[in-house]
Amino acid sequence: MSQSPATTEVLREEFTAAMAGAVNGVAVLATDGPWGRVGITVSSVSSVSAEPPLILVCVNRKSRAHAALCENGVFSVNLLTVDQKDLAQAFGGQSSSRQAYEFLVGEWIFGLSGAPVLADAVATFACVLEQAHDAGSHTIFVGRVTEVSAGSGDPLLYTARAYGRPLRWTTHPDARSRRNTRRRPTAARTLRTPRRGGRVAGGSQ
Numbered sequence: 001m002s003q004s005p006a007t008t009e010v011l012r013e014e015f016t017a018a019m020a021g022a023v024n025g026v027a028v029l030a031t032d033g034p035w036g037r038v039g040i041t042v043s044s045v046s047s048v049s050a051e052p053p054l055i056l057v058c059v060n061r062k063s064r065a066h067a068a069l070c071e072n073g074v075f076s077v078n079l080l081t082v083d084q085k086d087l088a089q090a091f092g093g094q095s096s097s098r099q100a101y102e103f104l105v106g107e108w109i110f111g112l113s114g115a116p117v118l119a120d121a122v123a124t125f126a127c128v129l130e131q132a133h134d135a136g137s138h139t140i141f142v143g144r145v146t147e148v149s150a151g152s153g154d155p156l157l158y159t160a161r162a163y164g165r166p167l168r169w170t171t172h173p174d175a176r177s178r179r180n181t182r183r184r185p186t187a188a189r190t191l192r193t194p195r196r197g198g199r200v201a202g203g204s205q
């Protein structure tokens with residue numbers, strides 16, 4: 001049984017209001033290649049698999065990043081720190097400045113190939129686009145991770161339509177040892193993206 005437009009609108013509003021209760025990390029997805037260089041703020045990042053390392057991100061089909069991702073076939077996911085809220089706002093369309101589109105906000109590392117990688121992020125993942133699944137207004141992009149780099153700083157959170165920071169009650173021993181081995185991403189590491197995936201079947205534009 002199909003729902004009336006009014007019912008659909010009420011359900012959509014209830015859905016978005018309820019989902020505002022979720023707590024998510026914030027990332028900037030960046031891509032570069034034949035389509036051009038684009039960045040977009042996303043909170044829909046999730047780990048899919050460690051063997052092989054796969055990551056997913058949901059991107060609205062109307063955004064410029066969607067077309068760019070399908071065409072470029074490579075992207076990076078850069079998890080933001082609490083000190084990088086200005087990047088979240090700039091790449092999330094919450095800033096009047098257009099500087100985000102020129103990657104003038106934040107310190108970006110540009111290699112000869114692949115997507116730009118953000119310096120001083122909590123973590124960065126360089127990916128080759130492997131799958132694209134249509135899902136409502138968005139496409140679920142699955143990337144195969146080719147490079148990982150861990151930075152420093154606490155992760156920026158987004159909940160109740162506001163940014164926040166984690167309040168730790170306990171510290172896992174692994175977290176302490178990870179802090180001691182953190183590396184800053186280097187230009188050399190970004191140059192080793194193995195191949196461009198090109199256009200992906202199933203990626204809608």
Ligand SMILES: Cc1cc2nc3c(=O)[nH]c(=O)nc-3n(C[C@H](O)[C@H](O)[C@H](O)COP(=O)(O)O)c2cc1C
Pocket residue numbers: 026040041042043044045058059060062063064065088089091092093094158
């Ligand atoms: C905290 C935050 C999280 C967001 N998460 C997503 C997301 O997961 N997927 C998405 O498509 N857009 C997401 N957006 C919206 C896009 O960042 C925004 O629509 C985009 O910058 C607009 O790009 P455009 O100029 O190409 O339309 C998010 C925005 C913010 C501020």
